[in-house]
Structure formats: structure tokens, C-alpha cells
Amino acid sequence: MYAELAKWWPLLSPPDEYAGEVAFFLQALHDAKAAEGGTLLELGSGGGSNAFHLKQHYYLTLTDLSPEMLAVSQTINPDCEHIVGDMRTLRLGRQFDVVFAHDALDYMTTEIELRQAVETAFIHCKAGGIALFVPDHMRETFEAESDHGGRDGEDGRGLRYLEWAFDPDESDSTYTTHYVFMLREGQNVHVEHDQHICGLFAHAFWLQTLADVGFQTKTLVDSYGRDVFVAVKPLS
Numbered sequence: 001m002y003a004e005l006a007k008w009w010p011l012l013s014p015p016d017e018y019a020g021e022v023a024f025f026l027q028a029l030h031d032a033k034a035a036e037g038g039t040l041l042e043l044g045s046g047g048g049s050n051a052f053h054l055k056q057h058y059y060l061t062l063t064d065l066s067p068e069m070l071a072v073s074q075t076i077n078p079d080c081e082h083i084v085g086d087m088r089t090l091r092l093g094r095q096f097d098v099v100f101a102h103d104a105l106d107y108m109t110t111e112i113e114l115r116q117a118v119e120t121a122f123i124h125c126k127a128g129g130i131a132l133f134v135p136d137h138m139r140e141t142f143e144a145e146s147d148h149g150g151r152d153g154e155d156g157r158g159l160r161y162l163e164w165a166f167d168p169d170e171s172d173s174t175y176t177t178h179y180v181f182m183l184r185e186g187q188n189v190h191v192e193h194d195q196h197i198c199g200l201f202a203h204a205f206w207l208q209t210l211a212d213v214g215f216q217t218k219t220l221v222d223s224y225g226r227d228v229f230v231a232v233k234p235l236s
């Protein structure tokens, strides 16, 4: 999805679908007294759909493992800095007022990887700054689910998808999401199947990891029922 199929991202998950949740994230940052108009580093910014809204409020540096996804983001966010990087190992040598990690956190599939991502956020966060972590699921509340959607472009292209997430082994730290995409180019439609292995961790493990790395954390619940971790890096 994030390499050969990246060019389809605007028909799969475009910015207008993110407006509501980004409004929640911005309010959470405001309530946590994040420096408005300051700098924000996004880890795993993908096609830049969140960023499209966040950039009205912060100066953004967008990072992602996939150059193809960053290229998509460049088309809608040409005014933002884009850098290829893995959230487990990224080291920019700079600090930001806000560090934000959203659904790309799902690709942390082991406790070690999750801790690495949290450490990356801590290292890049200014003292007194805020890190906002928005994983899709917690181990305790995960339920199998399916979804579908997609839309048409203006160039004869169209996409429809079926998404199915389930947990084949409740004893490990992962769940699985399968996608089937129907991709239309003019008269031609072809089908692609994509399998994603995603991480699933207990709420208490998240809080313990954030505390071990040095954050002071509050949990909010958004309108999707997701736990949103608002983590402050202490001044000293």
C-alpha cells in the first residue's frame, strides 16, 4: 500500500476525511498548552492527510519510512519539510514544540519497537513540549471489524476497498488487517490484496513505556473511542 499503491492514497484516505479527528488533536494540544504557531514533527506522516490540516497551526516537518508516500504528501503540502526516516531510529538533531504520531504507530509490532518510537519522540521534543500519540487500538478494547470505502478521481481513475481487521492470535502483540482494492483506470479494473501486521499493546504498557522514557502522560478518549496519549516532556 505504501510503495507501489501509494499513488492511490488520495482516493483511499484523503484530507477531508481527517478534519474531525485533527480538530480533536488540535484542541488536545491547545488544552495541554502546546506552543501554538510553533514547530511540529510528525512521525509516519504518510500521504500528509493529517498534515494538510495541522499546517494551518504549526510549522511542520513530515517524516515517513516511504518515499512514495512522502511524494504524495508533497503534492498537497508543498509548503512543508519532508524527510524520509524510520520512527524507530530517526535522529534529526533538532527539537520541536510538538511531536505527533498517529496511525503509523500501528506498525510498531513489538514492545521494543514501540519503546524505540517513544524514545524518538522524546529525543525530538523540547523540554516542556508535548508529544501526542494516537494508536488505532488497545489490546483490551480491540474488536474485529470491517470497513469499506473509496472514491473516484477526476482523471478516469477510481478506487474501492474492503478492509478487514482481526486478531488470529490473542497471545501475541499483533493483529492483522487485510485490504482488497479494486483499482479502476478508465475501462480497466484490477484487484490487489494487501496484508498488514499491526501492533496491539495494553493501555498499561503504553503508560509504563511513556513513563519509563520520561514523559508525564494523560489519556483522552476521542470520538472514535481511541485512547489519545498527551505526553509532556518535563522541564528538567
Ligand SMILES: C[S@@+](CC[C@H](N)C(=O)[O-])C[C@H]1O[C@@H](n2cnc3c(N)ncnc32)[C@H](O)[C@@H]1O
Residues within 6 Å of the ligand: 002, 043, 044, 045, 046, 047, 048, 049, 050, 051, 063, 064, 065, 066, 069, 085, 086, 087, 088, 102, 103, 104, 105, 107
Ligand atoms: C496509514 S499511513 C499514515 C497516513 C497518515 N496518517 C496521513 O495523514 O496521511 C501509515 C504510514 O506509516 C508509515 N510507516 C510504517 N512504518 C513506519 C516506520 N517505522 N517509521 C515511519 N513511518 C512508518 C508508512 O510508510 C505509511 O506511510
